[in-house]
Amino acid sequence: MTLMVAAAATYAQQWDSLPRLITGTDTAEYIYHIRGIGSTVYYCTDKGLFASTDNGDSWSNATFATTNTAGKAIRSVYYDSAGSRLYAGGDTALYVSADHGATWSVAYTVGDRVNDIIRIGNRLLVAYGAFGSGGVLYSTDAFATATQATDTMPKDVFFADGTNTFLGGSKGVYRSTDNGSTWTLAGTGFPASCRFFSMVSLGGTYYAGDVFGSGLYISSDNGATWSNRDSVVFHDFCQVFSVIETSGRLVLSIDGACNNSDPIKTSTDGTAWASYLGNLTPAYYSMLGVNSSGSCIFTFYRNRRMPFRLCTTTGVAGIATTAATISPNPAHSTVTIHTGTARTAAIRVLSTAGQLVGEQSTTTGTAQIDISGIPAGVYIVQLLLQDGVQTAKFIKE
DSSP states (O other): OOEEOEEOOOOOOOOEEOOOOEETTEEOOOEEEEEEETTEEEEEETTEEEEESSTTSSOEESSTTSTTTTTOOOOEEEEETTTTEEEEEOSSEEEEESSTTSSOEEEEEOSSOEEEEEEETTEEEEEEEOSSOEEEEEESSTTSSOEEOSOOSOEEEEEEOSSOEEEEEBTEEEEOSSTTSOOEEOSBOOOSSOBEEEEEEETTEEEEEETTTBEEEEESSTTSBOEESOTTTTOSSEEEEEEEEETTEEEEEEEETTOTTOOEEEESSSSSOEEOOTTSOSSOEEEEEEOTTSSEEEEEETTTTEEEEEEGGGTTTOOOOOOOEEESSSBSSEEEEEOTTOOOEEEEEEETTOOEEEEEEESSSEEEEEOTTSOSEEEEEEEEETTEEEEEEEEEO
């Protein structure tokens, strides 16, 4: 029996260039967060808070020429539906707007960079800090008053999924079980020097990107232990600037030894990684984000100071066209893979639990993989082809 490989996730096809983030004569160069909130996409930048209500086709600056926030960088943004207020974090203060960004006031003078904002229960929290010190402040009265949480290391990004409340920062990923009053390292396994600017979860596994160069860290045991996801892919000095999850896939931006002229990668399982660069030039893409519906991914090419967008209508949901086959099925000692019209492919064999049990590449369009040493059962084959990523299952008898 020959098994036709079903098309699954694909490479990105076409990123669209968007208008530059310009206010007056100033063009944004540094991007700190990209967030979709309701019908608005926000870029937090060194030139203020840019907002788009048409998915990036046009931009307005909500802060850079406004009283209290004029001329200031904005590092974070959060809409608190409980209080119907928009919050923005600056280099020294937390700002608040009750009219969707038309006017701003100082909610609280933090005295350091406000890197992220979140609500947990009846509290608003901010993560703050640069390189020396920092921590978390929390408030039950919209930051009329604030209380310092226990830990004082710099903190960068919150992540809450209803099961865990995590916080990436200097020295690792932290966890709170008391609505943010106290924070402790979430398990073990972090390198001595690290800083985590982004966190997501996929399929019960948590992923955190280290900007200090040790790669992508994961935990599959609810945060008890953490390890480098793949020492081959994320090897040596590997900076993970941003990792997001959308539509059941991971997308990350990287630099350092793991770049390989391919700074944006994607995976549907955190194991097999494919290029998501599409038509973009290999370069430094400092940040990724999604709109609130998850239908569009946004990034920023710092050297050109240019934002880009990739939506489902331009390639995220495209289908790989190569017709590949696997035979025999069931199999006993070897499986033969024909990659169809694609002569070059990377091939991985995984257990249903996601463990890598075999790996090979081909430049001829055909590959044989020895499966004699693996136990009987069902296995997944992933083919990273030039026009997409394809997956299928076979049975080992």
